[in-house]
Amino acid sequence: MYSHRTIGRLSLYRRLLYGLAERGTAYVHSHELAGLAEATAAQVRRDLMAVGCPGTPKRGYDVRALIESIGVLLDTPETQGAALVGIGNLGQAILAYFSGRRPKLTIAAAFDIDPAKVNRVFHGCRCYPVEKLGQVIRRKDLRIGIVTVPAEEAQQIADRLVRAGVRGIVNFAPIPLHVSRDVYVEHVDMTMSLEKVAYFARHDRKDSRA
Amino acid sequence: MYSHRTIGRLSLYRRLLYGLAERGTAYVHSHELAGLAEATAAQVRRDLMAVGCPGTPKRGYDVRALIESIGVLLDTPETQGAALVGIGNLGQAILAYFSGRRPKLTIAAAFDIDPAKVNRVFHGCRCYPVEKLGQVIRRKDLRIGIVTVPAEEAQQIADRLVRAGVRGIVNFAPIPLHVSRDVYVEHVDMTMSLEKVAYFARHDRKDSRA
Numbered sequence: 001m002y003s004h005r006t007i008g009r010l011s012l013y014r015r016l017l018y019g020l021a022e023r024g025t026a027y028v029h030s031h032e033l034a035g036l037a038e039a040t041a042a043q044v045r046r047d048l049m050a051v052g053c054p055g056t057p058k059r060g061y062d063v064r065a066l067i068e069s070i071g072v073l074l075d076t077p078e079t080q081g082a083a084l085v086g087i088g089n090l091g092q093a094i095l096a097y098f099s100g101r102r103p104k105l106t107i108a109a110a111f112d113i114d115p116a117k118v119n120r121v122f123h124g125c126r127c128y129p130v131e132k133l134g135q136v137i138r139r140k141d142l143r144i145g146i147v148t149v150p151a152e153e154a155q156q157i158a159d160r161l162v163r164a165g166v167r168g169i170v171n172f173a174p175i176p177l178h179v180s181r182d183v184y185v186e187h188v189d190m191t192m193s194l195e196k197v198a199y200f201a202r203h204d205r206k207d208s209r210a
Numbered sequence: 211m212y213s214h215r216t217i218g219r220l221s222l223y224r225r226l227l228y229g230l231a232e233r234g235t236a237y238v239h240s241h242e243l244a245g246l247a248e249a250t251a252a253q254v255r256r257d258l259m260a261v262g263c264p265g266t267p268k269r270g271y272d273v274r275a276l277i278e279s280i281g282v283l284l285d286t287p288e289t290q291g292a293a294l295v296g297i298g299n300l301g302q303a304i305l306a307y308f309s310g311r312r313p314k315l316t317i318a319a320a321f322d323i324d325p326a327k328v329n330r331v332f333h334g335c336r337c338y339p340v341e342k343l344g345q346v347i348r349r350k351d352l353r354i355g356i357v358t359v360p361a362e363e364a365q366q367i368a369d370r371l372v373r374a375g376v377r378g379i380v381n382f383a384p385i386p387l388h389v390s391r392d393v394y395v396e397h398v399d400m401t402m403s404l405e406k407v408a409y410f411a412r413h414d415r416k417d418s419r420a
Contacts, residue, residue, distance in 0.1 A: 090307075167411040184410035186403045196221060198290050200214065200378050
């Protein structure tokens, strides 16, 4: 079992490694990957040791092999399905973003209250009425929920997702969700990102990566 | 000058403190805030010491005072304006999200290539043709950019933003941006969030917050 920080870094390394592979890079040193990931080289080596990729001091890590090793840890042998609730602009953007991107991880059902959206297909994903949330999630055995409803509905939707068997939630609503300790919640906080950028846009960049 | 990690935590604390204040909580202890933020109490005390809020051992921190102290650091005395490029679903979701939310931080101009969008107003924000990007950003003196264009256009847009004077970018495109070291980039990585949640949804939650 890895910590949520380790899993986050491994996912980040993989994204950076995909970028290197696309540009034709075959080998990478821990300090190079550390520079891209804003981590220390020691941290990168520790993380990659954990996935069983030792690398060689001379050439560094084999980029393709590393992508595969991280995949063994992050991906499931079978496809993992997610349920998205709330097909507003953000929900549609997320459906478009993940459509066909990760074959092992797909959004298998979407839900909305708007009758104009129900029974339509958005970026390859069918929209069900929110009354059928529990039924559809149980039938498809979905364990992941993506919450893109307004703040005032988010907690109620989270409760229903958890009751239906969901064990991990990506929360885009701007409020904290209260769930039992066996459910993992990742809060995507767009305000936090913008506030960080605003701060550094008006200060000198020196020493800011400490 | 604070590190990007410290600024991120302070922004997170403020969001959590707003939530506490809304529920009528007047005082909070460092270990309580640490629990909500998934940090250690020592870390919270160190961060809050840095913004000049010592707290008292008995009652803890005054929630309202703490929100204000963090605001002195994170907010500007004057309004800070951002430019958003790419009014697709994600761009529109972001415009809706920030519309009227933070008076000190507003999206002051949006850009798109689609003639059907140009000169229209989206959630209170005017859309300009992307050819006028440099001109509008310089005239309005914007230092923050939000990139919501497709991956293949993101680098070119980032280059144009930086040439126009932008010093901080929130990047929603699924590729890393290469900018000079005096520009701060925050990458909002939706794949990473979903991969973390997928991992924990299929593993036991114990010990995962280390």
